[in-house]
Amino acid sequence: MPRAVAGPEIERLIQLLARLPGLGPRSARRVALHLIKKREALMAPLATALGDAIGKIVTCRTCGNVDVTDPCTVCTDPTRDARTLVVVADVGDLWALERAGVLNARYHVLGGVLSPLDGVGPDDLNIASLVTRVHDQEVSEVILALGATVDGQTTAHYLTDVLRDTGARVTRLAQGVPVGGELDYLDEGTLSAAIRARTQM
Template structure:
């Protein structure tokens, strides 16, 4: 960045570039867009970020970010308290809620087991999950974790930890997406779809 931009702008660009999916060029474009539309974008964004920093905290029950504790989902008496969906991060929870097909509660692990990154079970919210299942009379735990090596390793570990509690542990079905065409799918997706086939 040219020195003529000033340290404030350089700091803004530097911070924006740390966001997921935002490299230095994207951060520069975003900073310019914010500065161009100061009143419509920059000021409201700064205010929203300040409020979020002050008020949003992880739910003490499930770990999802919210301004109340317990969060709105954990406080909802209409939710099925015997059903917990385990997700890696809040983004997956929000995706599940967007669909509107799940009426249980959630548990956010806060990451995945990863030997390469030095992330072990103690770094995740696996212990609190086991305690919830034990204390709350949970009948089924749905593991909605990524179909990656780390995701599958984490799912296997969580299932092992829950085994002594004799709770049903299920995973999301994987395979051909709705509207998907076979010739556009990768080999792993097709193989998984074949393994998970069911009567027509």
Template sequence: MASPEIDALSKALARLPGLGPRSARRAVLHLIKKRETALAPLLAALKAVEANLIVCGLCGNVETRDPCSICADPRRDPAMLCVVEDVADLWALDDKRLFAGRFHVLGGRLSALDGVGPGDLAIDSLVARVADGGIAEVVLAMNATLEGQTTMHYVAERLAPLGVRVMQLAQGLPVGGELDYLDEGTLALALRARRLVS
């Protein structure tokens, strides 16, 4: 039997995506055995993130400064904007510099079953951002799920009066697939073969 503190740590880790109770216990045992080389640096990194975590006021990325490094990067094309559902999708697309423009994170997707409506997402701020001018093309990089496609069509309708070119990722992404689980090649091809939203 583990102490209540160790048990609480195992349960906390088990709530992370990709870790179940057994994997969490193994991770805790590893951290305990490697206190100085694994546990102490992990604790320091967690405390630093907790103390400095900021949501970018422009795009919604999660980082330690505002504006985030993507929005502040002068090498990025300010006329191109990629709209994603979640920060994980932004990180997946930006990991290998597959998109040369800037991003906008909606913070989820429309879902009547989950009670998520347009007001719960950063759609109004997206429309305002595009209406301010300077953006020529918006790529809607939504997950290939029913909710993702519904969100894409709703956002495209909201952007239509603004006169920007609204594109979507090419088909070929697996139905039900999520961007942060796709390989670099699939993401690169989907971005290169983007097309107008129909």
């Protein structure tokens, strides 16, 4: 069994960092060492920011976004098109679409996708509240911005059926060749989706 090379506080820091996505034990040790070397410039402000986040960050009861207000900044923005609702699996997807800056709509975070193998069914996601929002807010279009995975597509088909009687138009993001992508490097599924979603020049 390898011996500890640092005190329990540092070992605990490494163990906690290793739980973060994308960080294994080695990466966690490198990050911990970097934080320790930059205690005043980085570690202290990070500790303060984490403390603030614990006390102030809440989940928006309307859309499922995380913010410091409830309803969140997106839901209370009067310049957004309230008749267009973008459905995403997770908050990270919402942030990605916001960074792209191509939509000026409201969002609805499902909290995941349907996954029978993982035991995630319709009741485990924010689907009932989505249907309520589409009815109550007179939404005219629901954009399904879900991943191109099997679970993502299953969820999209399920939502299309659930929303069929709401009167809202249900669309989904186009899928296919990424900008700057070479055809030779793409998988068959991506190429097939790109051909089916082709548009007139």
